[in-house]
Every structure is written in structure tokens, then in C-alpha cells.
Amino acid sequence: MYKDVLRFFDEEGLIKCTQDLVRINSVFDPDVEGANESRVTEYLEKLLHKEGFEVHVDEVVPGRSNVIAFLRGKEPGKTLLFEGHQDVVSIGDPQKWKYDPFGGEIVEVDGKKRMYGRGTNDTKGNTAAAFFAAKTIKDSGIPFKGNILLCFPVDEEGSMIGIKDFIEKGWADDVDGAIICEPEEKNLCIFQKGAMRIKVTFQGAQAHGCMPLSGVNPNWALMRFINEIKHLENFEKDRMMRHDYLGWPSITPTLIKAPLEGVAQINVIPDDCYVTLDIRTVPNQDHEALVRQIQGIIDRLSHQYPDDYDRFAASIEIIDDRPWTEVPREEPVVKAVDLAFREVMGSEPKYNGVPGATDGTFLQIRKGIPVIVTGAGDREVPHHVDEWVELNDLIEAGKIYTLAALYYLNEQ
Incomplete structure (x- = not known):
């Protein structure tokens, strides 16, 4: 129905x-x-000002600001959000990169053109594709109802303070549906894993390594805890089984x-230590119940090992908690992307789930x-060395975004 609009897409x-x-x-490096x-x-x-969008630069913390832009239709209607983050993860050791991590070099591999560099895949390419989807609709002059809202937040790769700020300041209040622009092989991901980050600290008593009984080695407690955590993971896998998506x-x-x-020294028993847990959950796992189970492990080991030289003493801290999400296939935003995929690709889409959390979680x-x-x-x-994206893949994603917006906003 709207496929002709794609002739305005600037590849x-x-x-x-x-x-x-x-x-x-x-x-981002705080140091x-x-x-x-x-x-x-x-x-x-x-770029957005040049193209005539309504633009807002909203500071989250000093030096870090979300970019928010509107393309408004001529009639009232729904608001569709496209979201793609500005930040990227560290490149690690630059010597391990074959291509300049900040070069955007284009290379032909097996007959297909790729762009290499940090963010090509996650997710600067998709952020650009969202902008060009909105630009295509603007340039075509095709009428649409409601609003296209672009949000390019900071800190997705960290604590997600950008999207949290976006929500807290009311920018999301009128949003009816959202397309989160992340590298998913153009799969339609209607599930997202939950994520909890937990820190467990173990207390001991510093001593000389040649006289271990004169102190309390917290590393033994950490070892016992990790062993119990592996048992808990296996229990949860047996209980939940493998999720389809x-x-x-x-x-x-x-x-x-x-x-x-x-300073850590090889001949010194440390006074304390810690381990962090990256917990990923699937639908019907209860985060509060998991925390109670972990606390139960700590309580049980504390009773089991009360002696001074072998004492188990630990405390738990919840660093972050992002529940799992799911959305039905019948949701209008899902149906719009499904239809757009079929129009652009000429095939049925593959439905899937995101193995981690995204800004869309919040x-x-x-x-x-x-x-x-x-x-x-x-x-x-x-997050890999020599991160890359296929150019044709990126163009197809941008065209899917374009048609999805029109199908969603002009839904009869």
C-alpha cells in the first residue's frame, strides 16, 4: 500500500x-x-535541525544529553517511538582490531559490502536507519496521523540513565507503541530477557598467607557461594526449561x-572480597523469589560455617533489576512491523526474543x-572486535522502519 514511498529513501x-x-x-569513561x-x-x-524536525536536547547529567525529535502529522493520532542509543562499548585492545574501530571502513566480503567499526552493528547504524525512515516519510509528503517520535538516549550500555530520564520527564507519556532499534538480524523480537545485577561481599580477617588459621579467608566463602549458585542455576533451568524465544x-x-x-598480594589473605552475578531471566521467573533464594544460600552457609577461621559472612546488594518483557503478536505495533517486513523482504518474518535487556524494557x-x-x-x-554490519541489511532495516511507521500510524 505504501511501498512506493521507498523511492524517497536515501540509501x-x-x-x-x-x-x-x-x-x-x-x-563513556567517567575517568x-x-x-x-x-x-x-x-x-x-x-542533522535533525537541518531536516526541519522539532528538536529537543535534554541534559540527563552534565555533558550527557538525550536527543529527542518529533515529526508531526497533519491529523491527530497515535505516537510511534523509534529509539536508538548514542553510546557504544569500549573497543578493548585496539591492537586486536584489523580495521580502525572508529574508521567506518567499507569492505567487500563474500560479495557483500560491510562497514566495520564500533557501533556499526550496535547500534549507530540502526539509529541512523530510524532517522532516515522518518526523513523518508517527511520528504515524500505522504500524509500520516499522529506523531513520529525519535529518541536517541545516552547510556544504554551502562545503567540506562538516558531512557530512565526520558521516562521520568514525561516524554514517553503519550507514546502508544515503540520500535527499539537494535541488531537483531531483522528478527521481530517480542520478548526480552530480564536482567538482575547483584553484588555479594564476603568479610574475612587479613592475615599472613603462611599462617592462614590466624585470619579468616573470605575466598573460601566466595568459593562455597559460587558452587551453590551453580546448583541454583541448574535448578532454575530444570524448573523453567528452555524458552522458545x-x-x-x-x-x-x-x-x-x-x-x-x-593492593592484592600473593602472600596476604585479603580482608574481604566480592563477586558479581549477571542474572538473566525468562517469563514466569520471579526476581524477588530469586533474591530470596540467594539470601537463603547466604543464611544457610552462615549457619553451616560459623567458626572464626572458616567463617562465612556475606551481604547482598541489588545493583540493577530489569524484569523480562513480552508483547503479543496481536499488538498493532507488532502487526505493523510484520507487514512492513513482508513488503520489503518478500518473505515471512522470524519472531524471536532479545537475549538481554534494552531501553525498551523500561x-x-x-x-x-x-x-x-x-x-x-x-x-x-x-561488543566484538571488528564489529561490522552489512550495508544492504542496514538499508532493508531502514525501509522496514519506514513502512512500519506508516502502517502503524495510518491503521484503519
Whole structure:
């Protein structure tokens, strides 16, 4: 019905915009002045103003601002949100990259053109595609009802303070549906895993390594705890089984540090230590129940090992809590993306789930907004060395976004 509008889609402009964004280092580092998303913010603000959008730059914290823009229809109607974050993760060791991580270099691989660089896949390419979808509708002059709202927040790769601020300030109050622009191989993701980040700290008593009984080694407590956590993970896998779209739930120890402060030495029993848990949940897992189970492990081990030299003493801290989400296929925003995919790709879409949380998690949990996550890019490439995206994949995603917006807003 609206496929003719795609002749206004600027494919070359999309590729250049993606290159421009990738060439801006927007890795956030709190210890380095100016290491944030500010130059991406400036770029997007200028681009949106140039194209005649209603633009708002909204500071979240000093030096870090969300970019928010509206394209308004001539008739009242629904508001559709496109969301794609400004920040990217660290490049790690630059010596391990074959291609310049901030070069946006285009290379042909197996007959297909790829762009390499941090953010090509996650998710500067998809952010650019969302903008060009809205620009295509504007340039075509085709009438639509309601509003297209673009939100390009900061800090998605961190604590997601950008989208939280967007919600708290009321920007999402009138949003009826959202398309979260992330690298999902253009799969239509209607589930998102939940995420909990937990820190467990173990207390001991510092002593010389040659006289371990004169102190309390917290590392033994940490070891016993991790062993019990593995049993809990296996129990949850047996209880929940493999989810059709999200796979297995998981409880993963990640960071381990001993001692918490000061210099670690091989001949010193540390005074304390900690482990962090990255917990990923699937529908029908109760986060509060999981926390109670973990606290129960701590309580049981504390009673089991009360002796001074072998004492188990630990405390738990919830760092972050993002529940799992799901949205029915019957939701209008899902149906609109489904139809757009069929129009652009000429095939049936694949439905899937996001293996982690996205900014869309908070939009759905806090505001009840139905969200679908989709976009260009291999699902396993984010955060990798030599991150890349296929150019044709990116163009197809942009065209899907374009038609999805029209089908959603002009739904009869």
C-alpha cells in the first residue's frame, strides 16, 4: 500500500550518516574528561535541525544529553517511538582490531559490502536507519496521523540513565507503541530477557598467607557461594526449561575482586572480597523469589560455617533489576512491523526474543508501552572486535522502519 514511498529513501545518505556516527568515539569513561556521547549529540542535533524536525536536547547529567525529535502529522493520532542509543562499548585492545574501530571502513566480503567499526552493528547504524525512515516519510509528503517520535538516549550500555530520564520527564507519556532499534538480524523480537545485577561481599580477617588459621579467608566463602549458585542455576533451568524465544535462564558470576581496597598480594589473605552475578531471566521467573533464594544460600552457609577461621559472612546488594518483557503478536505495533517486513523482504518474518535487556524494557515496565525490538546486524557481533554490519541489511532495516511507521500510524 505504501511501498512506493521507498523511492524517497536515501540509501547513500544512510550509509554516510552511519559512517559519520561511527567515526565519533562515544565510549563513556567517567575517568576521562569529555569521554561521552556529547559529539554524537551535537551531530544528531544539527542533522535533525537541518531536516526541519522539532528538536529537543535534554541534559540527563552534565555533558550527557538525550536527543529527542518529533515529526508531526497533519491529523491527530497515535505516537510511534523509534529509539536508538548514542553510546557504544569500549573497543578493548585496539591492537586486536584489523580495521580502525572508529574508521567506518567499507569492505567487500563474500560479495557483500560491510562497514566495520564500533557501533556499526550496535547500534549507530540502526539509529541512523530510524532517522532516515522518518526523513523518508517527511520528504515524500505522504500524509500520516499522529506523531513520529525519535529518541536517541545516552547510556544504554551502562545503567540506562538516558531512557530512565526520558521516562521520568514525561516524554514517553503519550507514546502508544515503540520500535527499539537494535541488531537483531531483522528478527521481530517480542520478548526480552530480564536482567538482575547483584553484588555479594564476603568479610574475612587479613592475615599472613603462611599462617592462614590466624585470619579468616573470605575466598573460601566466595568459593562455597559460587558452587551453590551453580546448583541454583541448574535448578532454575530444570524448573523453567528452555524458552522458545529466549533460550535458557542463567546466573553467571562475572567480576571477582579481593581485597575490595588496597593492593592484592600473593602472600596476604585479603580482608574481604566480592563477586558479581549477571542474572538473566525468562517469563514466569520471579526476581524477588530469586533474591530470596540467594539470601537463603547466604543464611544457610552462615549457619553451616560459623567458626572464626572458616567463617562465612556475606551481604547482598541489588545493583540493577530489569524484569523480562513480552508483547503479543496481536499488538498493532507488532502487526505493523510484520507487514512492513513482508513488503520489503518478500518473505515471512522470524519472531524471536532479545537475549538481554534494552531501553525498551523500561518503556514497557514503567509505562506499559508495547515494544518490539528489531534492526540490522548479526545478533552475535555486538561488543566484538571488528564489529561490522552489512550495508544492504542496514538499508532493508531502514525501509522496514519506514513502512512500519506508516502502517502503524495510518491503521484503519
